[in-house]
Amino acid sequence: QGGENNEGGYAYYSEEMSRNKLDLLRIETGLMHAFEYDELLLYYQPKVDMHTGIVTGAEALVRWQHPERGLLLPGEFIPIAEETGLIVQLSDWVLNAVCTQARAWKEAGLPPVRIALNITAREFTRSLPDRVRAAMSRYQLDGEWLELEITESMLMHGTDRVIAIMEMVCNLGLTISLDDFGTGYSSLSYLKRFPINTLKIDRSFTMGIPEDTNDCAIASAIIGIAKQLRHKVIAEGVESEQQLQFLKDAGCDELQGYLFSPPVPAQKFHEMLMSGKRLELSSDKNAGGVA
Ligand code: C2E
Ligand code: MG
Ligand code: MG
Numbered sequence: 001q002g003g004e005n006n007e008g009g010y011a012y013y014s015e016e017m018s019r020n021k022l023d024l025l026r027i028e029t030g031l032m033h034a035f036e037y038d039e040l041l042l043y044y045q046p047k048v049d050m051h052t053g054i055v056t057g058a059e060a061l062v063r064w065q066h067p068e069r070g071l072l073l074p075g076e077f078i079p080i081a082e083e084t085g086l087i088v089q090l091s092d093w094v095l096n097a098v099c100t101q102a103r104a105w106k107e108a109g110l111p112p113v114r115i116a117l118n119i120t121a122r123e124f125t126r127s128l129p130d131r132v133r134a135a136m137s138r139y140q141l142d143g144e145w146l147e148l149e150i151t152e153s154m155l156m157h158g159t160d161r162v163i164a165i166m167e168m169v170c171n172l173g174l175t176i177s178l179d180d181f182g183t184g185y186s187s188l189s190y191l192k193r194f195p196i197n198t199l200k201i202d203r204s205f206t207m208g209i210p211e212d213t214n215d216c217a218i219a220s221a222i223i224g225i226a227k228q229l230r231h232k233v234i235a236e237g238v239e240s241e242q243q244l245q246f247l248k249d250a251g252c253d254e255l256q257g258y259l260f261s262p263p264v265p266a267q268k269f270h271e272m273l274m275s276g277k278r279l280e281l282s283s284d285k286n287a288g289g290v291a
């Protein structure tokens with residue numbers, strides 16, 4: 001049956017199947033406890049301006065400090081949370097945790113830095129603007145502290161309704177990024193109709209730069225579309241100097257990736273902001289000879 005699990009190849013083996021079912025159940029009950037016992041936490045991966053090297057914001061990425069299995073990445077529990085409906089509770093937790101953190105940074109005297117939340121299709125409903133508004137007032141935060149990352153698939157569901165939701169969110173001062181851009185099934189004509197601020201080039205394209213000419217072409221094309229539509233464009237998963245150089249030459253605005261920093265705990269991100277850590281633009285022709 002559909003939705004059994006996503007590793008289709010294993011589905012034929014009943015032993016594997018029951019093992020997976022057990023795993024699923026174990027993760028589901030474990031996740032219910034995770035809220036109670038405070039086992040979830042957020043890491044922050046900085047976004048940096050490619051031309052100034054300055055940190056412009058961060059993406060909040062959820063982790064689960066599992067009592068037996070150690071630090072779990074979202075790939076191991078988000079799909080299960082989605083399947084079981086626990087994603088609703090998880091999303092609320094993430095929104096509150098991000099706002100709590102942003103509030104602490106605000107009180108520490110930091111100027112606003114946008115923290116992006118990943119929003120699943122399931123939470124992209126009329127109640128989303130209300131939830132965001134309520135959190136902003138509870139934590140006394142302006143919209144410039146927050147950003148939403150949504151995926152292309154969300155643009156296809158009930159267009160007018162989705163536009164209305166996005167506009168409400170934008171009116172609160174948030175920005176919206178289109179995550180994993182280029183991997184989903186969507187028509188380019190959607191792009192002009194939605195209030196999107198940023199296109200996020202998926203890591204699968206960044207990975208192939210500079211060797212794979214197709215990936216290079218796709219990345220350049222996405223940057224071109226973003227420029228034409230006056231959207232900002234950011235590349236995810238940037239790991240090498242060559243990728244940085246290529247993307248920069250192609251006109252990409254920002255990057256996220258191990259080259260600058262992996263996702264880090266809140267304290268570490270705070271220190272990064274305090275110390276003014278910058279992307280080294282060593283491959284810059286101007287900076288080349290300077291000691
Ligand atoms: P995403 O939003 O596309 O996030 C980017 C993923 O790429 C993150 O994985 C990040 O750690 C990883 N990454 C970043 N830079 C690099 C790099 O240079 N090289 C490599 N190899 N990987 C890099 P992570 O944290 O495992 O998150 C996976 C996905 O889980 C995210 O993909 C996002 O879709 C989802 N996710 C994470 N946190 C949340 C959340 O709070 N709510 C929801 N609904 N989904 C979340
Ligand atoms: Mg994301
Ligand atoms: Mg992404």
Ligand code: MG
Pocket residue numbers: 180202203236
């Ligand atoms: Mg991605």
